[in-house]
Amino acid sequence: MPDGRQTEVQAPGRGRGRTGRPRLTEQRKAEIRLEIARAAVELFVAQGVAATTGEQIGQAVGVSSRTVWRYFPSKESCVSPLFAAGIDKIAACLREWGHGRPLEEALAPALDIGGRVGGPGIPELRELVRLTRTEPGLRAAWLQAHDEAEPAFARALAARAGLPADDVRPVIQAAMLNAVLRAAAERDAWGGPAEVGAGLAESFRSALAVAEAGLS
Incomplete structure (x- = not known):
């Protein structure tokens, strides 16, 4: 599981985004999507869909809610x-x-x-x-x-x-x-x-x- 640091998908560039960090590979993006999916399931089961927020899903895997919405159009689609x-x-x-x-x-x-x-x-x-x-x-x-x-x-x-x-x-x-x-x-x-x-x-x-x- 991630260590709590916020993970963002970087903008296009020569191997790096605007922050200077390397862009995520397609494999890593797929891994993050799966991590988000598993966290969403756990939260939905534990507290219900209505009570679950994108921010909570992101926090569970160490990414921002902005990243969650970058990957998924809704919390249910996670x-x-x-x-x-x-x-x-x-x-x-x-x-x-x-x-x-x-x-x-x-x-x-x-x-x-x-x-x-x-x-x-x-x-x-x-x-x-x-x-x-x-x-x-x-x-x-x-x-x-x-x-x-x-x-x-x-x-x-x-x-x-x-x-x-x-x-x-x-x-x-x-x-x-x-x-x-x-x-x-x-x-x-x-x-x-x-x-x-x-x-x-x-x-x-x-x-x-x-x-x-x-x-x-």
């Missing part, structure tokens, strides 16, 4: 990098999914059914998805993530099967998988109390078992 990271991991697993291998096993590195899910831990993910039911801004970010996931999954499934990117089969398969993952996460998060981690893991297992026949 969670988007976590969703994007999950999409990328699932797509990578789909490309490497060997024929005859169980779907649950293939996606285990991305969903990490035994522990963590691509960014926050399972308890944080469960609480974040729970908040999407009542928070319109988070709901929009959640649905936008699934809109972006579908073509990414379709490209991965097409590559796996050696099919053209515009073939209808991987497109339909991707839509089904996308719906399955969303339904599993929402069913668990919007249901009653569950054992920490176990409820979401079991929801993914059950949903993937239903989907596997149509994807194999």
